Amino acid sequence: MISKSSVITTLFIDLDDTLYPASSGVWSLIRQRIDRYMVERLNYPPDQVAAIRASLFQTYGTTMRGLQAIHQIDEADFLAFVHDVPVHEHLTPDRRLREVLSAYPQQKIILTNADTRHAQRVIQALELENLFQQIIDIRAIAPFCKPQEGAFTTALRLAHESDPAYCLVIDDAPRNLLAARQLGFHVALVAEPPVRPEPGFPAITRLSDLPAIFPCDHLERP
Numbered sequence: 001m002i003s004k005s006s007v008i009t010t011l012f013i014d015l016d017d018t019l020y021p022a023s024s025g026v027w028s029l030i031r032q033r034i035d036r037y038m039v040e041r042l043n044y045p046p047d048q049v050a051a052i053r054a055s056l057f058q059t060y061g062t063t064m065r066g067l068q069a070i071h072q073i074d075e076a077d078f079l080a081f082v083h084d085v086p087v088h089e090h091l092t093p094d095r096r097l098r099e100v101l102s103a104y105p106q107q108k109i110i111l112t113n114a115d116t117r118h119a120q121r122v123i124q125a126l127e128l129e130n131l132f133q134q135i136i137d138i139r140a141i142a143p144f145c146k147p148q149e150g151a152f153t154t155a156l157r158l159a160h161e162s163d164p165a166y167c168l169v170i171d172d173a174p175r176n177l178l179a180a181r182q183l184g185f186h187v188a189l190v191a192e193p194p195v196r197p198e199p200g201f202p203a204i205t206r207l208s209d210l211p212a213i214f215p216c217d218h219l220e221r222p
């Protein structure tokens with residue numbers, strides 16, 4: 001539960017596996033496209049690509065930042081290739097989420113390590129258009145990505161916030177939340193069972209359950 005006395009003016013909401021449930025399978029399709037990119041464009045051995053991807057993700061924050069550092073890949077080409085997945089076949093309009101998010105007076109911002117085009121396709125498939133004041137994507141936070149500190153401080157600046165204590169970061173990745181919490185943000189984890197929430201994070205199964213840990217009546221900053 002986010003403390004009742006906290007005044008929060010901005011919600012930073014992750015995209016993949018947060019705005020929609022991980023069980024939809026969209027992110028695993030993107031992961032497969034990343035593997036394919038590494039095999040087809042960079043000649044990684046197919047049987048090693050999953051392990052190399054995981055290690056790049058660990059070291060550089062995202063596979064893309066790792067491939068940029070090692071191979072100087074073209075960012076636009078990579079982002080278009082990996083997000084070429086049939087989002088609409090896996091996501092359906094989420095009326096409940098629309099209702100829930102609409103009730104929050106805070107500014108709502110998508111903060112994602114994906115790109116804006118993919119974010120817009122997801123938002124369209126879920127019918128959540130006109131709910132978010134900004135999409136802060138991997139390009140906007142360059143050269144950083146979550147969970148790096150620079151990603152969060154850049155997002156704060158782009159959101160016209162000066163203090164992380166007025167912001168709530170919602171994400172499915174515990175490592176992003178750990179980093180955000182260290183910087184002074186409030187955090188909330190979205191985790192579908194059987195994922196066991198990390199201790200210490202307010203956690204919900206679906207984003208539409210947000211009022212259970214963060215009631216809508218938190219006042220805006222006077």
Ligand SMILES: [Mg+2]
Nearest residue numbers: 014016017172
């Ligand atoms: Mg995510």
